[in-house]
Amino acid sequence: MSLSPAERYRALRRDIDAAARAVHRLPEEITLIAVSKTFPPEAIQGFYDAGVRDFGENYVQEWAEKQQRLPEDIVWHMIGDVQSNKTRQVAEHAAWVHTVSRAKIAERLAAQRPADLPPLNVCIEINISGEAQKHGIAPSDAAELAQRITDLPPLRLRGIMCVPSAAEESIVRAQMQAAQALYRDLQAQGFALDALSMGMSGDWRLALEYGTTHLRIGSALFGHRDYAIALP
Ligand SMILES: *Cc1c(COP(=O)(O)O)cnc(C)c1O
Numbered sequence: 001m002s003l004s005p006a007e008r009y010r011a012l013r014r015d016i017d018a019a020a021r022a023v024h025r026l027p028e029e030i031t032l033i034a035v036s037k038t039f040p041p042e043a044i045q046g047f048y049d050a051g052v053r054d055f056g057e058n059y060v061q062e063w064a065e066k067q068q069r070l071p072e073d074i075v076w077h078m079i080g081d082v083q084s085n086k087t088r089q090v091a092e093h094a095a096w097v098h099t100v101s102r103a104k105i106a107e108r109l110a111a112q113r114p115a116d117l118p119p120l121n122v123c124i125e126i127n128i129s130g131e132a133q134k135h136g137i138a139p140s141d142a143a144e145l146a147q148r149i150t151d152l153p154p155l156r157l158r159g160i161m162c163v164p165s166a167a168e169e170s171i172v173r174a175q176m177q178a179a180q181a182l183y184r185d186l187q188a189q190g191f192a193l194d195a196l197s198m199g200m201s202g203d204w205r206l207a208l209e210y211g212t213t214h215l216r217i218g219s220a221l222f223g224h225r226d227y228a229i230a231l232p
């Protein structure tokens with residue numbers, strides 16, 4: 001890709017804003033999270049210099065090393081699975097975690113959140129496709145976990161997150177519709193949710209139709225990922 005980070009970011013943001021308006025959504029209600037897993041601090045700094053502040057990372061160890069070398073006002077979103085022995089880095093350095101699917105992890109994050117920081121923003125990861133290899137909990141278990149998280153003051157429950165299947169459009173639509181229905185159902189049950197974290201490089205346009213508030217976009221900004229760099 002020959003465009004600069006600033007040009008790529010502005011072009012994508014323009015496309016998102018236009019697509020949002022086309023489905024009667026307000027562009028300012030859509031947060032674009034730049035997913036930087038496998039990319040070095042220099043690449044992240046390039047987007048930071050272009051004005052991006054929200055970045056998403058998947059692997060705690062990789063992120064911890066990069067985070068130390070980057071500006072402190074980055075709003076870090078943990079979007080990968082968090083093991084219980086890796087919660088401290090998330091509690092101390094993330095603004096958001098999108099992937100809570102167990103009460104035990106929520107309790108550790110709450111216990112480890114420094115008292116001088118604002119509450120950690122939390123989304124519950126929902127396994128919306130029902131595929132066994134996918135992370136997240138079943139939709140029917142979401143309300144109980146939402147209550148557990150709501151009862152932990154160092155955490156602020158914001159919404160739900162999902163990764164629909166990379167499948168034909170009708171299947172993706174059905175999964176996104178199910179996620180939106182669950183989100184609205186939890187709101188109707190009294191949970192004050194304002195985040196539906198859904199949509200990646202390949203499906204963000206569809207996600208806008210189904211109420212997404214947080215798009216998590218990696219390759220459309222950073223280019224092709226080489227997992228050999230980051231994976232242990
Ligand atoms: C990697 C990743 C993304 C970004 O994926 P792209 O297809 O590169 O946009 C978004 N969400 C999650 C959970 C991811 O793991």
